Amino acid sequence: MLKGKTALVTGSTSGIGLGIALTLARQGVNIVLNGFGDAEGPKAEVAALGVKVGYHGADMSKAGEIEAMMAYIEAEFGGCDILVNNAGIQHVAAVEEFPVERWDAIIAINLTSAFHTTRLALPGMKARGWGRIINVASTHGLVASAQKSAYVAAKHGIVGFTKSVALETATTGVTVNAICPGWVLTPLVQKQVDARAGADGISIDEAKKRLLAEKQPSLQFTTPEELGELAVFMCSDAAANVRGQAWAMDGGWTAQ
Numbered sequence: 001m002l003k004g005k006t007a008l009v010t011g012s013t014s015g016i017g018l019g020i021a022l023t024l025a026r027q028g029v030n031i032v033l034n035g036f037g038d039a040e041g042p043k044a045e046v047a048a049l050g051v052k053v054g055y056h057g058a059d060m061s062k063a064g065e066i067e068a069m070m071a072y073i074e075a076e077f078g079g080c081d082i083l084v085n086n087a088g089i090q091h092v093a094a095v096e097e098f099p100v101e102r103w104d105a106i107i108a109i110n111l112t113s114a115f116h117t118t119r120l121a122l123p124g125m126k127a128r129g130w131g132r133i134i135n136v137a138s139t140h141g142l143v144a145s146a147q148k149s150a151y152v153a154a155k156h157g158i159v160g161f162t163k164s165v166a167l168e169t170a171t172t173g174v175t176v177n178a179i180c181p182g183w184v185l186t187p188l189v190q191k192q193v194d195a196r197a198g199a200d201g202i203s204i205d206e207a208k209k210r211l212l213a214e215k216q217p218s219l220q221f222t223t224p225e226e227l228g229e230l231a232v233f234m235c236s237d238a239a240a241n242v243r244g245q246a247w248a249m250d251g252g253w254t255a256q
């Protein structure tokens with residue numbers, strides 16, 4: 001059903017974005033990757049699934065580079081049918097010590113970038129009568145943790161943005177939803193595991209256990225593949241009337 005569509009997954013050279021890109025590619029979706037670091041490895045993984053793959057290295061904190069990426073997709077793929085706003089960064093510090101530059105970067109990458117990709121992708125989706133916008137928020141879009149003020153503000157912001165755009169598109173073939181993962185063991189979380197192991201003088205394994213025990217009742221990490229399958233469902237016809245939702249996949253974190 002999704003064969004031949006084109007998806008842009010921002011921040012897809014690693015972690016959750018790469019997991020979602022690979023899961024969509026298994027459905028026959030052509031993929032445009034984005035993100036920093038090695039792009040050749042992820043490109044080869046996607047290409048091995050038999051779909052067309054592209055890459056654009058736009059820095060998601062820069063509106064001009066995002067505009068160039070959207071123009072590249074229009075020229076090379078004929079437009080973006082599925083937009084997964086996933087690029088994100090984290091910084092952990094108390095608010096009075098929070099570096100101003102980190103605050104600005106988190107708001108730009110985790111929130112404002114989705115405004116730019118959405119405003120640029122939406123006209124084409126509406127013209128074609130079909131589109132899916134999936135914003136990778138977080139449990140931190142629904143509840144807070146200490147030391148993460150910028151991240152929590154950006155993630156609550158993107159949940160609000162999701163609802164607003166879902167209302168603006170409610171009578172169209174475009175749906176807009178958010179996915180709210182709990183802990184997923186990606187490089188972004190590994191840094192927090194390492195910091196905890198160092199601070200508490202414990203092993204990496206023990207740090208993982210403590211991290212999960214504090215928030216995630218299942219005591220299991222959510223996986224990028226599980227999140228990819230949720231994205232595939234959101235792209236399906238069965239989800240045509242799922243609009244403006246912030247769907248948690250968090251091992252029970254936000255049920256508490």
Ligand code: NAD
Pocket residue numbers: 010011012013014015016017034035036037058059060061086087088089109110136137138139180181182183184185186187188189
């Ligand atoms: P990750 O660090 O593995 O991947 C982040 C991706 O974003 C990478 O591809 C990186 O290159 C890219 N990126 C970072 N800054 C960028 C920029 N300025 N421009 C373009 N690309 C940039 O992290 P992840 O855990 O896979 O996180 C992906 C998303 O999922 C983020 O929005 C994050 O907030 C969210 N999330 C993660 C978890 C978790 O537990 N890992 C939980 C909830 C939500």
